[in-house]
Amino acid sequence: MIRLLLADDQALVRGALAAMLDLEPDLTVVAQVAAGDEVVPTARRVDPDVALLDVQMPGLDGLAAAAALHRAMPEVRIIICTTFGRPGYLSRAMAAGAAGFVVKDAPPEQLVDAVRRVHSGLRVVDPALAAESLATGPSPLTAREHEVLVAAATGRSVAELAGTLHLSEGTIRNHLSSAIGKTGARTSAAAARIAEERGWL
Amino acid sequence: MIRLLLADDQALVRGALAAMLDLEPDLTVVAQVAAGDEVVPTARRVDPDVALLDVQMPGLDGLAAAAALHRAMPEVRIIICTTFGRPGYLSRAMAAGAAGFVVKDAPPEQLVDAVRRVHSGLRVVDPALAAESLATGPSPLTAREHEVLVAAATGRSVAELAGTLHLSEGTIRNHLSSAIGKTGARTSAAAARIAEERGWL
DNA sequence: CGCAAAGCATGACAGGTGTCATGCGCGGGA
DNA sequence: TCCCGCGCATGACACCTGTCATGCTTTGCG
Known part of the structure; x- marks a missing residue:
């Protein structure tokens, strides 16, 4: 049994x-x-x-x-x-x-x-x-990119992310830009969606 | 039976x-x-x-x-x-x-x-x-807002939406702006997410 | 040790986005 | 019939976003 x-x-x-x-x-x-x-x-x-x-x-x-x-x-x-x-x-x-x-x-x-x-x-x-x-390979996202993308997935603005993650706006934009490149997306919202679909989040 | x-x-x-x-x-x-x-x-x-x-x-x-x-x-x-x-x-x-x-x-x-x-x-x-x-009430979205929001949900840009829906960019922006107002969101991506959650799409 | 990679930051710039005022035409309800 | 709401469009404007160049630290590997 x-x-x-x-x-x-x-x-x-x-x-x-x-x-x-x-x-x-x-x-x-x-x-x-x-x-x-x-x-x-x-x-x-x-x-x-x-x-x-x-x-x-x-x-x-x-x-x-x-x-x-x-x-x-x-x-x-x-x-x-x-x-x-x-x-x-x-x-x-x-x-x-x-x-x-x-x-x-x-x-x-x-x-x-x-x-x-x-x-x-x-x-x-x-x-x-x-x-x-x-x-597809494993997730190419760094720990920070992952963190930022998860937070961005709900549609928050860069300024809000900077506040909650205690980073500067420029840094947030850099990480998002990198994630956008790695997912092949064109906007952060799309990048979050694609990463989600691939199980990277 | x-x-x-x-x-x-x-x-x-x-x-x-x-x-x-x-x-x-x-x-x-x-x-x-x-x-x-x-x-x-x-x-x-x-x-x-x-x-x-x-x-x-x-x-x-x-x-x-x-x-x-x-x-x-x-x-x-x-x-x-x-x-x-x-x-x-x-x-x-x-x-x-x-x-x-x-x-x-x-x-x-x-x-x-x-x-x-x-x-x-x-x-x-x-x-x-x-x-x-x-x-929550029924969906307050007009037919066009609904259509535009559904198309926007995948993260496409305004220019792309204008192409596929055969509308001008300005009109797309107007409908999105209206939907943003009705959902209480701040970006079109967030508006699509909220509408989705409420079963409006 | 020296170098590469990652995190973090700044500043600048082009282009996209959200808002608003305004206008026109159409169809349905008062 | 008149007028309101909706769809559609234009143009202008402020703001946000994505990109890039640059630089400084820290961490880890050869």
Whole structure:
């Protein structure tokens, strides 16, 4: 019997996944959580074989939760399960110690299959996504550019960013300009959008 | 036995919901589709009692599919089921003839309950969301402002918008300026973001 | 050590953006 | 019928943004 921990902030989706996985004779869902920071404490309590983590979650996101769980309980096999097949997510998931990566577009059997494979020690990754991830490469953004771009993503002005990040306006503009060049965008708003799509934020 | 049609572009979520709903003794999922334009043809074939439609779908979106289905088969009860509880979605869903509106944050029992209530002729709406919807009001954007804002959402420049929409740059700027005023934003990018969040796009 | 890369800053400049005043034509409601 | 609201357009203006050149530090690698 493979013991599963489910983490997803959407109760409906989480419950539905649990119902589906519980139908399999060799799987059993032993815990469900709605936030990233509940993953490690709950895992310690129930000692699952496999943890299925969504990326979008309040508190700690799925990738950070995966890293924390892998550090705390390396024997737990981790699958990242996400809506968006963004290239950056995959590489970050692998870096965080995940053993599998499944997008929510995939057919249900694929998830069940992934759980079994991962439990038996294999790694499971969508080949198409892996290729795209390698083609796009890792995020070329420096720490500062990342920080500035995240703050700019909500549409704030340069002056506001300078205030909240305690940098001069000129510096903000420099970092944004650099990020614009690296994303191939023409405005900071577009740069933020593109970086977001690639999973660089 | 309540016969259900499921429409959601994410195969994993769709399959999981089907598994969960099929567990209920009085419910049965008779069809699943992945795109909005498959809803009406499939409904004609299987004649469901209730249709559960996601908003985000390729082809026709869930709201447009709801309107088409309600026109073609008024006796089918429609529930819109969406990730985002955006105020504008609710009012548009109701205008499209939907009988229920459930967000994916809700507990699983609530969806099952909604199906039964809707099937028995009731309307099901999250009270908190209804209040927010009334407070925010309908979209104040004119048709042109809407069009321009949608085109601007991807971060294109004014000159590009003028080209694709066949309007002068000055006119584009006027519409954007008006939309900026109505959303309370300070830049067109932020205006697009805010309108998006409110379900005005 | 010396050099490269990154962070930070300044100043200057071209071009894009948001606002406003103004004008014209059209269609629907009082 | 008249007038208001909307779409569309122009032109002008202030301001913001993106780019570039330049320079100074700190950090880390060969």
